[in-house]
Amino acid sequence: MNFAETYPFIIALLIGALIGTERQRRLAEEKVRGVAGLRTFTLIALLGALSATLANHYGPGFAIAAFAAFTILAGIGYAASVSTLGRIDFTAAVAAVVTFTLGMLASYQESMLLSVALAILTTWILATRSITHRYVEALSEADLLDTLKMGIIALVIYPLLPDTPPDPWGVLNPRQIWLFIVLVSLIGYAGYVLIRILGAERGLILTGILGGLVSSTAVATAMASEAKENRAIISSAVFATAIASCTMFPRILFIVLVVNRELFLSLLPPLLMMAVVGACLAFLLTRKSQPVSKDVKVKDPFRIIPALKFGAFFAVVLLTTKLANLYFGNAGAYAASLIAGLADVDAITLSMATLAQSTLDPGVAVTSIILAAMTNTLVKLVIAYVLGTVEFGNKIAAIFLPMMLTGILIMLLI
Secondary structure, rough: HHHHHHHHHHHHHHHHHHHHHHHHHHHHOOOOOOOOOOOHHHHHHHHHHHHHHHHHHOOHHHHHHHHHHHHHHHHHHHHHHHHHOOOOOHHHHHHHHHHHHHHHHHOOHHHHHHHEEEEEEHHHHOOOHOOOOOOOOHHHHHHHHHHHHHHHHHHHHHHHHOOOOOOOOOOOHHHHHHHHHHHHHHEEEEEEEHHHHHHHHOHHHHHHHHHHHHHHHHHHHHHHHHHHOOOOHHHHHHHHHHHHHHHHHHHHHHHHHHHHHHHHHHHHHHHHHHHHHHHHHHHHHHOOOOOOOOOOOOOOOOOHHHHHHHHHHHHHHHHHHHHHHHOOOOHHHHHHHHHHHHHHHHHHHHHHHHOOOOOHHHHHHHHHHHHHHHHHHHHHHHHHHOOHHHHHHHHHHHHHHHHHHHHHHHHHOO
């Protein structure tokens, strides 16, 4: 016998120990008695590995019988725990069956890594019980419906769409356009969920970053209103607005990295430097300001009509950019980016990154995306003056203008 023969059993023991440690910690935390802890779960995983090994000698029927017998045993143990301990712990029974199955998977070379990955995920699910319960209890009916809508557009509608552009220019690919709707909606949805779980009260950095994931323009609008109502929180509002705007640049980089990796390195220096300059100026000009008085108001994480509007807008931008570049050259693409940046920076980013894969020059795409980001930043500066106060607008200008100047200088140098 060599070490390779014992390796599956060692993996199974480690899987059982990992899940068992979480179960043992849970029992100690709640200060209650339990029927299964560290040692029991370790032995359960080992039993699964032994059953799979014996099945190699006695046939697959043995594995099926072993699994069925253990499931019955776990059910009996669950029933006994209810009558003896006086509490329901169905999770422990299910976790025991899962651990037994993972032990069986660990016995086969082709599924060994899968068993380890699933063991880690299982332990994570068990360990985050308090967080997940707290979040689910805080869910409203609208939140649940929005989650289902996300699932519908991503997993139901997307696979059914054709993957061939019907237009004569070959740019309006229905499935590709819908994929971008899913991508942008998912970014906003993730930011919304994080805000609901953690809350904006944890500080301005969290408020700005998470608010920027949903909409930096929404953050700028909310903070401008806050600053106008209460002069004492102007510094805090400026900091939150600046951080949210700086978050826009990593968001653009993420979209480009997913859609067209060849543009990522070209966009990294200007966008990263603008984000760094903005964050540094925000910290230097506001120092340690107090948190805002109330949470940033964001819209529902996902709504069908706005998503469809974004899809239509993206398609129009995509087609306009293609035609402008076809008839007016690079100047047409630049003009399209400036106009699109007034409303939304994600659509023009997706358009340019997509066209750069086929017909548009990558350098033109990079410049157009940066121009759109600057235009969007300028819009937020106007919002600061119009919806806020002159003092609030001046402080925002002291951050945004150097930030935009940095982007222009890097563009010229590169």
